[in-house]
Amino acid sequence: MCASQENSSNSNSESNDANENSVSRPNSPIPAITSAEEILENYGANFKILECNSQVAELLTIIRDKNTTRSDFKFYADRLIRLVIEESLNQLPYSDCSVETPTGAIYEGLKYRSGNCGVSIIRSGEAMEQGLRDCCRSIRIGKILVESDSDTHVARVVYARFPDDIARRQVLLMYPIMSTGNTAVNAVNVLKEHGVPESSIILSNLFCTPIAAKTVVTAFPKLKILTSELHPVAPNHFGQKYFGTD
Amino acid sequence: MCASQENSSNSNSESNDANENSVSRPNSPIPAITSAEEILENYGANFKILECNSQVAELLTIIRDKNTTRSDFKFYADRLIRLVIEESLNQLPYSDCSVETPTGAIYEGLKYRSGNCGVSIIRSGEAMEQGLRDCCRSIRIGKILVESDSDTHVARVVYARFPDDIARRQVLLMYPIMSTGNTAVNAVNVLKEHGVPESSIILSNLFCTPIAAKTVVTAFPKLKILTSELHPVAPNHFGQKYFGTD
Amino acid sequence: MCASQENSSNSNSESNDANENSVSRPNSPIPAITSAEEILENYGANFKILECNSQVAELLTIIRDKNTTRSDFKFYADRLIRLVIEESLNQLPYSDCSVETPTGAIYEGLKYRSGNCGVSIIRSGEAMEQGLRDCCRSIRIGKILVESDSDTHVARVVYARFPDDIARRQVLLMYPIMSTGNTAVNAVNVLKEHGVPESSIILSNLFCTPIAAKTVVTAFPKLKILTSELHPVAPNHFGQKYFGTD
Amino acid sequence: MCASQENSSNSNSESNDANENSVSRPNSPIPAITSAEEILENYGANFKILECNSQVAELLTIIRDKNTTRSDFKFYADRLIRLVIEESLNQLPYSDCSVETPTGAIYEGLKYRSGNCGVSIIRSGEAMEQGLRDCCRSIRIGKILVESDSDTHVARVVYARFPDDIARRQVLLMYPIMSTGNTAVNAVNVLKEHGVPESSIILSNLFCTPIAAKTVVTAFPKLKILTSELHPVAPNHFGQKYFGTD
Numbered sequence: 001m002c003a004s005q006e007n008s009s010n011s012n013s014e015s016n017d018a019n020e021n022s023v024s025r026p027n028s029p030i031p032a033i034t035s036a037e038e039i040l041e042n043y044g045a046n047f048k049i050l051e052c053n054s055q056v057a058e059l060l061t062i063i064r065d066k067n068t069t070r071s072d073f074k075f076y077a078d079r080l081i082r083l084v085i086e087e088s089l090n091q092l093p094y095s096d097c098s099v100e101t102p103t104g105a106i107y108e109g110l111k112y113r114s115g116n117c118g119v120s121i122i123r124s125g126e127a128m129e130q131g132l133r134d135c136c137r138s139i140r141i142g143k144i145l146v147e148s149d150s151d152t153h154v155a156r157v158v159y160a161r162f163p164d165d166i167a168r169r170q171v172l173l174m175y176p177i178m179s180t181g182n183t184a185v186n187a188v189n190v191l192k193e194h195g196v197p198e199s200s201i202i203l204s205n206l207f208c209t210p211i212a213a214k215t216v217v218t219a220f221p222k223l224k225i226l227t228s229e230l231h232p233v234a235p236n237h238f239g240q241k242y243f244g245t246d
Numbered sequence: 247m248c249a250s251q252e253n254s255s256n257s258n259s260e261s262n263d264a265n266e267n268s269v270s271r272p273n274s275p276i277p278a279i280t281s282a283e284e285i286l287e288n289y290g291a292n293f294k295i296l297e298c299n300s301q302v303a304e305l306l307t308i309i310r311d312k313n314t315t316r317s318d319f320k321f322y323a324d325r326l327i328r329l330v331i332e333e334s335l336n337q338l339p340y341s342d343c344s345v346e347t348p349t350g351a352i353y354e355g356l357k358y359r360s361g362n363c364g365v366s367i368i369r370s371g372e373a374m375e376q377g378l379r380d381c382c383r384s385i386r387i388g389k390i391l392v393e394s395d396s397d398t399h400v401a402r403v404v405y406a407r408f409p410d411d412i413a414r415r416q417v418l419l420m421y422p423i424m425s426t427g428n429t430a431v432n433a434v435n436v437l438k439e440h441g442v443p444e445s446s447i448i449l450s451n452l453f454c455t456p457i458a459a460k461t462v463v464t465a466f467p468k469l470k471i472l473t474s475e476l477h478p479v480a481p482n483h484f485g486q487k488y489f490g491t492d
Numbered sequence: 493m494c495a496s497q498e499n500s501s502n503s504n505s506e507s508n509d510a511n512e513n514s515v516s517r518p519n520s521p522i523p524a525i526t527s528a529e530e531i532l533e534n535y536g537a538n539f540k541i542l543e544c545n546s547q548v549a550e551l552l553t554i555i556r557d558k559n560t561t562r563s564d565f566k567f568y569a570d571r572l573i574r575l576v577i578e579e580s581l582n583q584l585p586y587s588d589c590s591v592e593t594p595t596g597a598i599y600e601g602l603k604y605r606s607g608n609c610g611v612s613i614i615r616s617g618e619a620m621e622q623g624l625r626d627c628c629r630s631i632r633i634g635k636i637l638v639e640s641d642s643d644t645h646v647a648r649v650v651y652a653r654f655p656d657d658i659a660r661r662q663v664l665l666m667y668p669i670m671s672t673g674n675t676a677v678n679a680v681n682v683l684k685e686h687g688v689p690e691s692s693i694i695l696s697n698l699f700c701t702p703i704a705a706k707t708v709v710t711a712f713p714k715l716k717i718l719t720s721e722l723h724p725v726a727p728n729h730f731g732q733k734y735f736g737t738d
Numbered sequence: 739m740c741a742s743q744e745n746s747s748n749s750n751s752e753s754n755d756a757n758e759n760s761v762s763r764p765n766s767p768i769p770a771i772t773s774a775e776e777i778l779e780n781y782g783a784n785f786k787i788l789e790c791n792s793q794v795a796e797l798l799t800i801i802r803d804k805n806t807t808r809s810d811f812k813f814y815a816d817r818l819i820r821l822v823i824e825e826s827l828n829q830l831p832y833s834d835c836s837v838e839t840p841t842g843a844i845y846e847g848l849k850y851r852s853g854n855c856g857v858s859i860i861r862s863g864e865a866m867e868q869g870l871r872d873c874c875r876s877i878r879i880g881k882i883l884v885e886s887d888s889d890t891h892v893a894r895v896v897y898a899r900f901p902d903d904i905a906r907r908q909v910l911l912m913y914p915i916m917s918t919g920n921t922a923v924n925a926v927n928v929l930k931e932h933g934v935p936e937s938s939i940i941l942s943n944l945f946c947t948p949i950a951a952k953t954v955v956t957a958f959p960k961l962k963i964l965t966s967e968l969h970p971v972a973p974n975h976f977g978q979k980y981f982g983t984d
């Protein structure tokens with residue numbers, strides 16, 4: 001349920017996302033889950049999939065189900081987002097530290113380095129902002145809007161707001177649905193133009209197609225990517241259903 | 247940081263919890279983490295520890311640190327609680343199911359069986375109620391108050407409110423700090439008296455001493471237990487700091 | 493909808509709350525709203541009713557409706573609770589202050605005095621804790637459990653946890669349903685025994701009968717009371733429906 | 739604190755919002771509060787200011803204070819937003835209804851008509867989305883991005899996403915800071931182009947200058963406007979401080 005082998009069916013379906021084209025597989029059963037070895041071999045060590053336990057599988061199922069109400073869709077998407085954000089934060093650099101407990105004992109622990117921020121890709125990425133805020137109180141969250149010309153397919157950045165010192169920060173780039181990977185590639189390029197090193201970016205994603213995964217890891221081998229499902233069909237209705245708008 | 251070998255120091259410190267006595271180890275470093283094999287051997291297959299990744303280690307560190315402000319304490323405790331609740335829900339029974347996606351494809355997924363509820367042990371267990379509600383919309387949450395006679399140490403149930411059909415439900419019993427395990431044992435006994443099978447109870451816990459773990463798994467071999475740290479010293483200031491009261 | 497004249501029907505119905513007896517009026521229409529003058533005359537200046545605008549009226553209607561689902565019930569009860577908490581906080585003492593704005597201007601404003609806390613009466617009062625936390629970050633929240641002997645009707649305090657310096661604090665006492673007022677009277681007495689002056693207590697309530705209002709204002713003329721509806725019938729199913737337990 | 743007379747000082751300060759120019763009044767005290775009569779006379783019956791009780795005054799003070807931390811700023815801004823959203827929802831059309839209570843009584847209440855939605859103006863308006871969601875579960879929320887040419891000052895709509903049936907809905911247009919009113923005017927024009935009647939739009943705002951108020955009510959006499967403070971200086975740092983970005 002959480003990862004599946006690439007599949008040859010490739011009839012195009014309409015996408016809700018300007019830069020993304022999904023691959024639909026009407027009524028075909030989902031193939032066996034790709035092994036960790038295959039994922040490592042195909043996408044490298046920086047591409048990670050959230051451990052697919054039964055809770056995650058249930059959340060994916062509810063989000064996929066066309067009969068899920070909008071209210072439930074948002075509730076369960078938010079739960080999945082929270083898990084992906086937690087695991088994304090887990091990729092951040094940390095260092096050892098010692099603290100003193102109330103009873104005077106020394107506790108050997110960990111602390112994260114400060115200087116993180118979030119950047120959401122408008123529009124579906126904005127669905128992940130609250131999950132990040134719920135984990136990192138008062139974290140700075142920038143955003144970016146990329147649109148592609150409907151004729152030339154050339155993407156351009158329409159709007160961007162970042163923390164002014166973003167070049168010195170670790171960046172959690174949030175974008176839940178990747179069908180082709182083009183939008184994410186454009187967004188990462190903008191971050192790099194603003195001086196953020198590729199290795200300082202973690203791309204937090206919910207649903208990723210094998211094509212998108214290949215596109216992104218090929219373009220940015222040092223980028224870290226975390227998703228909750230690798231599957232030939234991305235749920236392109238995500239933003240529309242989550243926000244209730246076109 | 248998340249699990250440590252039992253340790254011989256055993257001077258008693260004052261506890262905030264009527265039935266719990268903590269073992270303090272002033273200024274002694276924390277020993278090496280107990281291996282998964284040792285945990286399995288000592289506490290059985292139903293005793294599980296949340297995977298101690300760097301995020302979890304950081305949360306544990308913040309909660310342990312005596313210099314953490316109350317506001318931060320609550321914020322980070324709530325994050326740890328959420329992770330423990332998610333992993334506890336992961337222990338619930340489920341079954342396979344197929345759903346149809348908006349594009350007409352069939353998605354092979356999972357669904358949980360209905361009929362779960364929560365029960366919090368007053369007082370510190372109540373800190374975990376919101377985390378459960380944030381995962382399970384409108385789940386029924388009962389509660390139980392156990393107090394022990396200060397002379398005889400005999401525990402008695404002062405107050406209990408449960409869903410009326412609790413005997414037919416899976417029960418998430420919430421109690422964050424276990425120093426001796428006595429309070430949890432009393433609460434499980436009350437649930438059993440109300441007809442809940444031992445195997446239908448999942449005890450969600452944050453901090454557990456080896457003594458408490460041994461006590462509870464010995465008393466109830468079919469009970470499932472999930473904790474985030476097995477450590478000789480439980481942070482007995484938890485409830486006081488979380489709620490800001492005696 | 494938000495306040496109504498006292499009504500002569502007084503057949504007793506079963507109550508879910510040990511110390512409260514409700515007055516049921518099967519199928520009788522609700523009488524006209526009591527005027528502000530009548531309320532002042534009957535209950536004094538310290539008894540206040542939340543302004544009954546159309547939002548509040550809608551929330552009251554949803555909570556009253558027996559066909560409301562548990563999920564909706566909790567959602568809309570939480571909204572009403574938030575409004576009552578905000579208005580209760582509005583009763584706290586404050587002082588004038590001047591602050592400097594980012595452009596260097598002086599802004600003449602207000603600030604509240606520090607040293608507030610919450611106390612919830614178990615069990616229904618606990619439904620109001622989250623609303624208070626959402627308004628006052630990391631506020632200390634104590635709790636109290638009062639039970640009455642089923643034969644003698646003598647009430648006794650079974651359990652109480654307060655901030656240690658509660659005598660010097662303003663106290664928001666939370667209890668949503670008052671049918672007879674006995675439970676609230678007992679709780680206020682306990683606070684007074686702990687040294688809290690009557691005038692430092694604000695009783696936050698959602699539904700209050702005229703009998704309960706009279707009982708409480710007579711017992712404690714200096715206590716401040718805020719409710720959202722004065723009505724002969726209190727929705728005694730509140731706690732049961734909110735928490736989903738007996 | 740919540741409303742003040744227009745003031746003659748008008749030196750321009752830099753604004754964070756493309757279409758808004760603020761009027762700064764370094765170190766000048768704030769003049770007396772404008773009376774309800776003056777507001778009605780100057781801005782008409784559709785322009786409303788949230789009742790300025792002491793809670794609201796405190797929230798305004800914290801938001802104005804340049805020494806407020808980002809974490810506190812967001813927390814208290816969210817509280818003010820919630821109050822403004824509640825009062826905005828209060829402007830929606832409703833009708834009488836009767837419901838049956840659990841004891842069989844008839845309760846005469848109110849219900850709102852369905853078919854509402856939210857639209858936030860990027861970027862600061864997005865700060866109000868969560869407050870709306872917390873009041874209206876799974877409400878549809880569209881958004882709009884307006885930018886003005888830095889040379890010609892001609893505004894254009896860069897991005898817009900609405901519910902497809904927005905013309906038949908009541909629309910809560912969210913934009914917290916109005917210095918000139920230009921951005922809001924552009925956004926309302928876009929909504930009207932999408933078929934939304936002026937009288938179906940409620941503009942939810944936190945801080946409004948007299949100039950902006952005049953501009954908007956003159957352009958759209960049937961539009962309903964709700965703000966929490968009418969003041970010659972709008973806190974133009976709002977979006978920057980709330981989101982932590984440029």
